[in-house]
Amino acid sequence: MVSRDTTVQTVAVVVAMTLGGLSSQLSGDSSGIPLLLGAASYIVVFAGSHIYLALRGNDEMVPVTARRRFVALVALAATAIVVGVTYGTATVAGARLSTLLGIAVAILFMCYWLYEARDGYVASRRQ
Numbered sequence: 001m002v003s004r005d006t007t008v009q010t011v012a013v014v015v016a017m018t019l020g021g022l023s024s025q026l027s028g029d030s031s032g033i034p035l036l037l038g039a040a041s042y043i044v045v046f047a048g049s050h051i052y053l054a055l056r057g058n059d060e061m062v063p064v065t066a067r068r069r070f071v072a073l074v075a076l077a078a079t080a081i082v083v084g085v086t087y088g089t090a091t092v093a094g095a096r097l098s099t100l101l102g103i104a105v106a107i108l109f110m111c112y113w114l115y116e117a118r119d120g121y122v123a124s125r126r127q
Contacts, residue, residue, distance in 0.1 A: 003060070003061065004053070004058065004060060005049060005053065005060070005061055005062075008048070008049040008052050008053060009048070009049040011048075011049075012044050012045060012048030012049050012052070013045055013048075015044050015048060016041040016042075016044040016045035016048065017041075019037050019038075019040050019041035019044060020037075020038065020041040022037050023035075023037035023038040023041060032086070035082055035085060035086070036082065039078040039079075039081060039082045040078075042074070042077075042078050042081070043074055043075060043078050046074045047070060047071045047074040047075070050062070050067040050068075050070050050071050051067075051071050053067055054067040054068050054071065063123075066116065066119070069112065069115075069116070070112075073108065073109070073112050076105075076108060077105050077108070077109075080101045080102075080104065080105050081101075083097070083101060084097065084098040084101040084102070085098075088101075
């Protein structure tokens with residue numbers, strides 16, 4: 001039997017592919033819409049199922065709070081990508097903004113991973 005997570009993720013991938021296709025079709029547009037569509041496709045493909053299932057309150061496989069944290073992480077990473085692409089050549093304290101954003105996102109992912117590992121360990125000790 002196919003889990004709800006798998007079904008929702010399949011739909012999210014189809015939506016993300018559609019957004020990515022629209023982004024590539026508008027690639028010559030200088031309005032920034034292709035960049036935003038590309039970022040939206042990343043958010044949907046990585047966090048789309050978590051957004052849907054968190055809104056529905058479904059914690060069948062993953063707790064809702066963990067889903068929300070992951071969605072926030074992906075949204076922050078996508079925002080950093082958009083800012084990095086848009087203003088990446090700017091410098092802050094002698095370093096390129098895109099480099100600083102990349103380091104910040106890497107640190108954010110590491111902190112997230114450590115927090116989730118700790119949270120899972122604490123939850124397993126309670127049972």
